[in-house]
Amino acid sequence: KCCKYLMFAFNFVFWLCGLALLIVGIIFVTSSNSILKGLPVDINQFQSAAYILLVVGGIAFIVGLFGCCGAVRESKICLYIFSIFVVIILIAELVGAIMAIVYKDSLLSEIEKGFAKVASEYDPAVETEKAAIESFYTTQQLFKCCGGNNATDYDGGKIQIALMASSNKTNYPDTCCGEFKAEDKKVCMTLKDNAKIKTVPSCAEALFNTWKHYAVVIGIVGVSVVLVEIAGVVIACMLIRNMDYEHVA
Numbered sequence: 001k002c003c004k005y006l007m008f009a010f011n012f013v014f015w016l017c018g019l020a021l022l023i024v025g026i027i028f029v030t031s032s033n034s035i036l037k038g039l040p041v042d043i044n045q046f047q048s049a050a051y052i053l054l055v056v057g058g059i060a061f062i063v064g065l066f067g068c069c070g071a072v073r074e075s076k077i078c079l080y081i082f083s084i085f086v087v088i089i090l091i092a093e094l095v096g097a098i099m100a101i102v103y104k105d106s107l108l109s110e111i112e113k114g115f116a117k118v119a120s121e122y123d124p125a126v127e128t129e130k131a132a133i134e135s136f137y138t139t140q141q142l143f144k145c146c147g148g149n150n151a152t153d154y155d156g157g158k159i160q161i162a163l164m165a166s167s168n169k170t171n172y173p174d175t176c177c178g179e180f181k182a183e184d185k186k187v188c189m190t191l192k193d194n195a196k197i198k199t200v201p202s203c204a205e206a207l208f209n210t211w212k213h214y215a216v217v218i219g220i221v222g223v224s225v226v227l228v229e230i231a232g233v234v235i236a237c238m239l240i241r242n243m244d245y246e247h248v249a
Helices: 002-035 044-073 076-102 104-121 127-143 158-165 182-190 203-248
Strands: none
Touching: 002 044, 002 203, 044 076, 076 203, 104 127, 104 203, 127 203
16 A cells, blocks of 8 residues: 555656656747747757657656556556656656757857858848848847857848948947947947947857756756656556565465
């Protein structure tokens, strides 16, 4: 009976962990899709890790039913299925974690190059490129950043030429200088390579730092899930062993 109650408690925690994985996976997929929409950035490998989290989180809900069913009906088959799937989930989580670590540096490099390409090469007069520029402006405003590497990505580019030809005659878009007040913002936008614009971080760095914050959350959730999964397999094995003893007796 003690093992049964432990099994119920474990499955409740297991469902919570599955929900946590689903939420984290959804955050990664939706944020990357919305922030990088239309930009020349390939994040397929990184998104694959996020999709693994989504799949694992969904499977965790279903697998929990086998654990409960096995405990209530004292079914060794259900408990065996439960244990096998928990091990598979554990392996999938490890694969997702390894993918995120392996592709971390290449993702940062890809984001830097993609953002820098928009700032230096894209033309606001071209309709398809204008959409990507607007998306990048939104990213700059959201993360209080400028350019892929820094503001100099705009120097000599078509965006800067268009800005200089406008009535405001600025070197940099206002989204690069959103954190400054009136006069400081004007200096930041107007003077090329000025002291104000130099203090604004690159968008690749700002975006990656935000994702690193989520990575800490994923790490904590991941370790918790692994411990719960190991505990679940141990409890399932104890239940199966008790059933064998009762059958012999």
